[in-house]
Amino acid sequence: MSRSAHSATTLAALLALGLTLAAQDAPAPSRTGLDLAGYWTTVFHQDAGLATGGGMIGDYGGIPLNEAGRIYALSWDASRMTVRQQQCPGYVIPYFYFAPQSFRFWEERDPYTQELIAIKMYTQTSEQTRTIWMDGRPHPPAYAPHTWTGFATGAWSGHILSVHTTHLKRAWLRVNGVPQSDAATVDEYFTRHGDRITYVSVVTDPVYLAEPWIRSVDFVRAPRDPAAWLYACDDAEQIVGRPDDVVPSHLFGQNPFLREYSKLRNVPLLGALGGPETTRPEFMATLAAATDADTLPRLRPVPGPSSASAVADPDPHDGQIHVWPVQGNVYMLVGDGGNIAVQVGDQGPLVVDTGAGRLSDKVVAAIRTLSPRPIQYIVNTSFHPDHTGGNSALRASGRDPSVIGSFFSTQFADAGRGATIIAHLNVQNRMSAPAGQPAPTPPEGWPSDTFVQGRRRKFHNGEAVEIWHRPNAATDGDSFVQFRRSDVIVTGDLFTTTQYPLIDVKNGGSVAGLIQALNDILDRTVYKAQEEGGTMIIPGRGRVTDEWEVAEYRDMIVIIRDRVQAMIAANATLEQIKAARLTVDYDTRFGSTSGPWTTDMFVEAVYQSLTQARPAARTQ
Amino acid sequence: MRSLAGVVLLAGMVALAGAAPSAQGRGRGQVPSTPKAAAPFDLTGYWTAVVTRDWRFRMVMPPKGDYAGVPLNPAARKVADAWDPARDEAAGEQCRSYGAANIMRVPGRLHITWQDDQTLKIETDAGMQARLFSFSTPRPAAAAGWQGTSAAQWEVLPGFRGQAPLTGSLKVVTTRLKPGYLRKNGVPYSAQTTMTEYFDRITQPNGDTHLIVTTTIEDPEYLTQPYLYSTHFKRQADARGWAPRPCTAR
Numbered sequence: 001m002s003r004s005a006h007s008a009t010t011l012a013a014l015l016a017l018g019l020t021l022a023a024q025d026a027p028a029p030s031r032t033g034l035d036l037a038g039y040w041t042t043v044f045h046q047d048a049g050l051a052t053g054g055g056m057i058g059d060y061g062g063i064p065l066n067e068a069g070r071i072y073a074l075s076w077d078a079s080r081m082t083v084r085q086q087q088c089p090g091y092v093i094p095y096f097y098f099a100p101q102s103f104r105f106w107e108e109r110d111p112y113t114q115e116l117i118a119i120k121m122y123t124q125t126s127e128q129t130r131t132i133w134m135d136g137r138p139h140p141p142a143y144a145p146h147t148w149t150g151f152a153t154g155a156w157s158g159h160i161l162s163v164h165t166t167h168l169k170r171a172w173l174r175v176n177g178v179p180q181s182d183a184a185t186v187d188e189y190f191t192r193h194g195d196r197i198t199y200v201s202v203v204t205d206p207v208y209l210a211e212p213w214i215r216s217v218d219f220v221r222a223p224r225d226p227a228a229w230l231y232a233c234d235d236a237e238q239i240v241g242r243p244d245d246v247v248p249s250h251l252f253g254q255n256p257f258l259r260e261y262s263k264l265r266n267v268p269l270l271g272a273l274g275g276p277e278t279t280r281p282e283f284m285a286t287l288a289a290a291t292d293a294d295t296l297p298r299l300r301p302v303p304g305p306s307s308a309s310a311v312a313d314p315d316p317h318d319g320q321i322h323v324w325p326v327q328g329n330v331y332m333l334v335g336d337g338g339n340i341a342v343q344v345g346d347q348g349p350l351v352v353d354t355g356a357g358r359l360s361d362k363v364v365a366a367i368r369t370l371s372p373r374p375i376q377y378i379v380n381t382s383f384h385p386d387h388t389g390g391n392s393a394l395r396a397s398g399r400d401p402s403v404i405g406s407f408f409s410t411q412f413a414d415a416g417r418g419a420t421i422i423a424h425l426n427v428q429n430r431m432s433a434p435a436g437q438p439a440p441t442p443p444e445g446w447p448s449d450t451f452v453q454g455r456r457r458k459f460h461n462g463e464a465v466e467i468w469h470r471p472n473a474a475t476d477g478d479s480f481v482q483f484r485r486s487d488v489i490v491t492g493d494l495f496t497t498t499q500y501p502l503i504d505v506k507n508g509g510s511v512a513g514l515i516q517a518l519n520d521i522l523d524r525t526v527y528k529a530q531e532e533g534g535t536m537i538i539p540g541r542g543r544v545t546d547e548w549e550v551a552e553y554r555d556m557i558v559i560i561r562d563r564v565q566a567m568i569a570a571n572a573t574l575e576q577i578k579a580a581r582l583t584v585d586y587d588t589r590f591g592s593t594s595g596p597w598t599t600d601m602f603v604e605a606v607y608q609s610l611t612q613a614r615p616a617a618r619t620q
Numbered sequence: 621m622r623s624l625a626g627v628v629l630l631a632g633m634v635a636l637a638g639a640a641p642s643a644q645g646r647g648r649g650q651v652p653s654t655p656k657a658a659a660p661f662d663l664t665g666y667w668t669a670v671v672t673r674d675w676r677f678r679m680v681m682p683p684k685g686d687y688a689g690v691p692l693n694p695a696a697r698k699v700a701d702a703w704d705p706a707r708d709e710a711a712g713e714q715c716r717s718y719g720a721a722n723i724m725r726v727p728g729r730l731h732i733t734w735q736d737d738q739t740l741k742i743e744t745d746a747g748m749q750a751r752l753f754s755f756s757t758p759r760p761a762a763a764a765g766w767q768g769t770s771a772a773q774w775e776v777l778p779g780f781r782g783q784a785p786l787t788g789s790l791k792v793v794t795t796r797l798k799p800g801y802l803r804k805n806g807v808p809y810s811a812q813t814t815m816t817e818y819f820d821r822i823t824q825p826n827g828d829t830h831l832i833v834t835t836t837i838e839d840p841e842y843l844t845q846p847y848l849y850s851t852h853f854k855r856q857a858d859a860r861g862w863a864p865r866p867c868t869a870r
Contacts, residue, residue, distance in 0.1 A: 046673045048689030062675030158787025189822045198834040216850040281727035
């Protein structure tokens with residue numbers, strides 16, 4: 001066979017193979033759709049001024065806000081943007097594509113298979129890279145950190161790229177105070193027609209929206225590099241000398257700018273306040289007949305019982321201990337009540353808090369997967385049983401070689417046999433009892449190494465570890481722990497992502513001390529970029545965060561404190577204060593109507609600590 | 621040899637990919653006989669506007685001279701600044717803001733049906749307008765009208781290597797428009813306007829289905845650049861809320 005004949009035969013066979021392949025039933029759907037790569041710029045022909053100007057106060061028409069979202073927005077003071085942590089936040093996905101900026105889209109493919117791994121998007125104004133995973137990977141667990149761009153997975157539905165995003169930070173739907181919670185998820189659709197992409201976003205937020213919010217915006221291809229890709233933002237003192245427990249906000253019904261937008265744009269206030277009904281065509285008739293009297297009830301909370309949180313607890317409650325690598329040498333253990341932090345290295349693990357003690361065997365087993373060495377130190381941030389319940393078991397599983405062989409061992413036969421438990425003296429006092437009286441907890445779980453001043457420090461596992469006591473915060477014995485090289489802070493009960501702060505007034509807690517403690521934490525955090533990353537936070541309960549969430553939590557407590565204080569100043573009784581629903585804009589996120597720490601108990605604790613006027617002594 | 625074989629195989633694939641598109645779900649080689657049969661997705665039924673964009677321009681009458689966002693030239697601004705709804709009423713032109721270039725932005729409901737195998741019909745309850753999308757060569761109307769003349773086609777992308785075609789869009793180009801308003805407060809478009817629309821359908825994980833209409837308006841008389849917007853409608857199971865009402869100038 002000549003060379004050419006051989007080639008022709010082979011070609012025919014290959015062509016036939018190609019036709020055979022084509023004739024088979026369609027294989028699994030392709031992960032590849034249209035090419036989105038390139039530079040794109042947002043077109044602002046719709047909602048002009050909202051993106052570039054952020055929107056006027058009181059411009060919420062067409063947003064399906066629920067009561068909590070509406071009251072939050074009405075209470076928002078633009079001066080809040082002068083608070084340090086509010087100055088340089090990134091753009092969260094529900095806002096990301098509606099902001100004034102250009103984008104760069106590109107694909108990331110496996111170099112060997114050319115399978116599409118991810119579609120990436122970089123934004124001009126906020127210097128953020130977004131990743132949309134196209135390889136079918138699952139979303140992370142609920143206790144994983146949230147970010148501005150969240151965790152996104154995509155798939156091609158024909159010529160439309162569909163994206164589902166979770167794990168978003170709490171942020172703004174519109175930069176005029178309309179909030180978006182960290183429980184929000186977004187379904188997105190990118191459709192390309194020539195040199196134009198139509199982007200559709202559907203935000204679902206059980207905390208602040210009554211129903212999903214659909215919007216669209218258009219991008220056009222930029223023929224050349226738009227440049228100016230960086231976001232030069234750094235926070236600074238904008239109000240010099242302002243105490244750090246001041247967070248600007250408006251009391252209910254006292255927003256002086258509320259009607260500006262309504263008057264300027266000929267929009268009846270009833271429509272301007274938003275709500276699901278404002279998105280429907282028939283609302284035009286309602287608007288035509290609207291009066292101010294129709295609107296007044298919407299400016300304050302509706303009387304009635306408070307709402308419970310609409311957000312699921314990130315703890316899986318599956319009887320297992322889950323390990324999350326936080327940063328550096330520090331891990332978070334979830335599953336046994338309060339969060340447990342574990343620092344590992346060349347020495348024995350240093351453990352912060354021991355959980356409720358129901359799953360201590362599994363906690364010890366989980367720690368052994370992180371380090372072959374026995375636990376050397378346990379630090380208790382609080383005496384509360386959610387943080388100390390596993391003390392006895394974890395201590396028994398450990399060993400403190402720094403004590404064995406020291407002079408202590410000449411005085412105590414069991415010195416170093418078991419981990420050393422470190423805590424503020426008040427923790428030991430609350431867990432123990434004077435001789436002859438029954439103690440609330442077994443002695444083998446009591447702290448054995450206590451301190452009384454504001455700071456205890458150690459250099460362990462190759463890094464500086466600082467234990468900061470914050471007096472009269474959640475209790476009189478709280479501490480937070482800072483791992484300086486790993487850049488992780490463990491807050492204990494001073495900060496959670498799951499509930500209002502447990503201010504235990506009976507045991508020395510106070511709202512002023514708690515706010516001070518949160519500010520002390522914020523004094524020690526540094527974000528990496530756009531209020532994200534950098535110092536990571538392990539809360540007493542809930543998911544891993546960074547300083548942004550701590551600041552938002554601080555702001556919430558300050559705002560609620562101010563509302564309670566204002567009613568106290570107006571001679572309101574505790575019952576009147578509770579009935580006023582002063583936490584209405586946070587209840588769907590943090591509220592509880594049953595269980596060990598309800599919204600009513602929190603409000604009462606704020607009231608008590610304000611009326612008792614306990615000074616928050618500061619010791620350094 | 622290996623590289624040459626690859627070239628031929630690729631050529632075969634390209635040839636297949638370039639074959640005439642067929643509607644999704646049909647066997648290959650069976651070219652649908654009509655545009656109605658070729659529809660890659662079902663547009664028919666009732667749809668309600670979900671007004672979340674340009675809310676203040678759509679749900680209430682914007683103040684005179686408020687044409688923010690529309691890339692108007694000075695001549696258009698002059699027209700918009702002279703807007704007088706009483707004059708429109710007197711001239712019997714209350715439907716100026718219900719023309720094709722704005723009708724999809726008017727809060728209301730759509731009823732979409734196939735008038736025949738070649739013509740898709742969109743009726744609106746707001747202003748009681750009817751748009752006809754002709755998949756055959758449209759027969760120009762004797763005179764320009766509020767809804768103009770619309771030429772439609774399915775844009776379906778072929779699949780590679782025997783895969784089903786990618787679901788496509790409905791593309792509609794509308795011309796021969798009677799001059800009207802892009803917004804109710806007299807922001808003008810001219811008889812020179814060409815409007816290009818793409819209709820896409822998305823279904824969310826919760827089962828909600830939306831119609832997304834991507835619109836480009838080009839008007840050499842009044843616009844400095846193409847005016848772009850996109851509008852969304854939620855599918856309804858029935859005619860609930862369908863409320864035909866005449867055009868109003870105010």
